[in-house]
Amino acid sequence: MKKNKTESLAAEKGLFVISLTLNGRPAEFRVKPGDFLLDALRAHGWKGTKKGCDTGDCGSCAVMFNGKPRLACMIPAVTAHGAVVGTIEGVGTVDKPHPVQEAFVEAGAVQCGFCIPGMVITSKHLLENVPDPSEAQIKKALDGNLCRCTGYVKQIEAVKIASKKLRTKRAAK
């Protein structure tokens, strides 16, 4: 989402007030100058996005940001002003899970679960752009989401299962 007007935000009483679209709805965050989007999300109650390293290396903070999966821990919160952000909470719920989430459960790809929100965000984006990815494509797309529990074997399987589920869903429409 690119606006064609130059904008400027000033801090008031040490806080920036930013407006963004979060999980499809307008949201307003008060953020500290030193905050990153990850801190801001969690401080405002969006706990699904996790902090594993804070250096952009583990992917557990992956969120949708202006159309691509990006690392929330590397985005200064104030620069999220005007952005379109999607977190794991917006993907699906226990009552209405997204096929990708169902697939991760079915495949046995969830052990401790800490890396899973990031994995789901990345996998969902992959499948929306490459509906039938090869194993090599899956591995490449997920290479920024670290997991120490599963060895990735069942997670890659989960993406394949999700691809089938989504294909069935599309065919049914």
Next chain:
Amino acid sequence: MEKKDFKVVNQRVDKQDALGLACGHPVFADDMDFAGMLYGRLLWSPHAHARIKKIDVSAAMKVPGVKAVLTWKDVPRVLRTTAGQGYPEPSPYDTCTLDNKVRFVGDRVAAVAAETPEAAQEALGLIKVDYEVLPALFDPLLADKPGAPVIHDEPDAKNIPDAKKNIAAKFEFEVKNGEWFKDADFVFEKTYSMPYLQHCAIENHTVITSLDHHGRLVIRTSTQVPFHVRRIVAQALQIPVKKIRVIKPRIGGGFGSKQEVLLEDICSALTLKTGKPVRIEYNRKETFVSSRTRHPAVVRLKTGVKKDGTITDAEMDITLNTGAYGSHALTVMMCSGSHTIPMYKVANNIKFIGKSVYTNLPVAGAYRGYGATQGFFAWESQMDIMADAVGMDRIEFRKRNYIRLGEGSPVFKAMGEGREGVEQVITSTGLYECIEEGMKAIKWKEKKEKYRHQTGPVRRGLGMCGLMQGSGIPEVDMGCATIKMNEDGSFNLLMGAADLGTGSDTILSQIAAEVLGVKVTDIIAHSSDTDITPFDVGAYASSTTFISGGAVKKAAERVREMIIEVGAKILEKKKEDLRLEGGKVVARDGASCSLSEVANTSLYYYNQHQITASASHFGHTSPPPFAAHFAEVEVDTETGKVRILDYVSCVDCGTAINPTLAEGQNDGATLNGIGHTLSEEMEFSSAGTPLNASFRRYKIPSTEDLPPMKTIIIPTFEPNGPFGAKSVSEIGINGPLPAVANAIADATGARLYDGPFTPDKVLRAVKNRAS
């Protein structure tokens, strides 16, 4: 009891919490907000070895928002261990909450609690410390030599075998049977080493402590050992156990790094001082440096072998670097022998010489594999060396020498984990099937033939290894479970057992459901709350399935008895004619009543009582799981780069209570082992400063590093385990180092003795071999 049609056990049941986790439910330690919570931060030592002569916190206290600054003067000086082990812990009592001496770069100096993380950080920078810098010790092989600095010179430390020589633990064991090596045709003495390695659980250590309305301390912590946390915090802060409640939320991985009472004491101290909730969350660097690591080790293995393939004698000498404090120093060292030597039939003499020494480096502790990782690198590499010397096929040589069903080993009794072990024989083993299936799956014979004649700088080869581990610590590890029945025929299952992401809540529910004849979704599992769930040692030593599972099974059987008692009254049948099936009490003639009817009868109608039972269980033996790992590698002999082309691990864990979860455990352990083998190691400067304490520089395998890798579960039936189960979670991590070392040797003739096998080391080994 033979294998039969299990209805719930051995089924691929969905992990209970998986969907919630996939939806981002806020269930981890840091996902809960506490009103008025303060942020705790710790000040770390910049020196590897120093005394704190003076510490002045006055400037720090003045920072707006700072509510407490603690130094060694503000907390009780109680020397104890941080190791999450049963009491009395077999580790040195050499650590206190805050000390007036620092022993590694990253050791604790002071603690701050403030209203914002920025204020806490600012306060840390204003704490003035006067250090008397002392000479530091970094080489474990020099630790016990004259002139080495004494790291633990405090008079009140306990349980250190020889503090003056920096020996945190030592153990020797010998089976003597004639003159050493007199029957051997070949004798090999080789030294194998492994560096500092870190668990890298994706969730950093996190604790939130608070006081409840009764002034009790409530500790919400990412821990594998909630009950040990309670006891050790009580000990450290000199408050009664009854004043403490420990709650384990969902954990983002542990692998042993959270089998430790690391932050709970200091965080509690800050809460007690301020009266407020306090959160301490390690950042990734702190987790690398100031939590726990694997014990770096040097193993000298001297073995004799006869031309007919008999291993005649074995001397295993291991020196572990336990870092600045002795957590798990004795037990990891002992497991390096107790979980490896019994694997092998040694005809004459066996000797184990082990010591763990202090150095001024990060503290080693429990890490998946727990000594067996270090031990098997040595043993299974040496098996290939011996096989080649006597001209036997490397797999046939192993089959000739591996322990079999019904056999025992003098090592089982002599060496346990921190104390004497127990006599035992192998009561279940699928090791030979693991070997056969693995050979088939990786196409061993076909590829060996294909690779017999290779040219060019890129060479391929195959290697394998056999492994064992343990299933809990016999006569020591205990778990308890309580089950109670609800109106609708569902059950609450309360267990102390800690699910660290392994899915133990699910598999323990499966065990209960199997006994009670219900669906696993009729079991409501609640674990690891010291006020509500009964005792369990926690998740370590591969004990949850075997020990806690045993407790759950017993408790479920007692509840079954009580249900049948009521059912007999309802159906007017004899108890012996009744069984539980499909959510009902069913008689031999087909008459039945629902569990819900039983529950309502017992709660409301007649002879009112709550159907509930508790049961404890501990093992008298520790039946080992077995595994065989197979690796196919490609070595570029001009650059030293090693690529794993195919990797198969076959594991015998008895009955896999949940095959999906068992496979997942083994996949994860194996890839972790592959990381140890090809790339992972912590690096330090000459002053003991960590150089690569970040995920940017210490790389764990990503999906792009995953080779074609497969886990095959080989079912057996362990009579001492619940429904035939053994453990599975650790064994996989021990395979890659020896399997890949053997494959590289097969491909190039060059053998690596020093992990990880980075390209520069491989190239050097290849060139040395050629010359």
Next chain:
Amino acid sequence: MNDLKKCVFPADLNSALAALSDRKSSPFALAGGTLSGKNIGPETGSLVDLKRLPLSAIKATASGLSIGALATFDEIENSKAVKSWAGGVLCAAAAKCSSQLVRNMATIGGNIARPNAFNVFPPLLLALDAKVKVAWKGGSRTLPLAGLYDGTLKRTPGRDCLITEVILPASSKGLKCAFEKFARTESSWESYITLAMCAEVKKGVIKSARIGIGALSAVPALAPKAAAALAGGSPGEAAGKTAAAALAGDLAGMRISPKSMEFKKEVAAALLRRFVASLA
């Protein structure tokens, strides 16, 4: 970044440059943020967020391949224009950067703005003889990539000027290239050595070559001896060996730590030999 007072979101280049010229506000320009995001010092009073600037276009023109400074690694890797340039070597290099999530954010401009041993594009752009366009309030300049690091450009990208474009010369389109990042793991940031090898081959003769070396120092270097050894030769094993020997001379001339130097020389030699053999 705790004293940040202002954040500007310029929608066009002039607004961005105006924001950067407001020295009183201590501005700092941020593109993808994967390198500098965590290093924004306390002296920064104003953040200039470049993400809205229309500077990510990639197009082949008469003078060569123009890549907007804000093009991300992911966009570069998937660009048809880049795939068809110099055998797609920029795609190969982009794919070697860190991880997909980083590639979705990191920009080519950010990757060349400040010297860093593990940056992937500098040695390759050096080998391709790329030029860089830099703009500031009231002016701009196009200069060779090396000019960013050797003091030629008396300005600091991100603080008082902006890199707007990377231009690969038209002559680089038909080059035969290989990019090798020799590291411990696939997603390692660091590597033992990174080589960008480019050769102009006509009628079975290597007319010229350029070899860029990365990972050994913060600033990328060329290997002139190896390049000279290759010029005029015919691709094959012999040429490879000669070039590799010359490369050792280039490496010896670089001021690098002796630690594992022998190993790096061997690897570089092997990689160069194989590249030269592949040109046949």
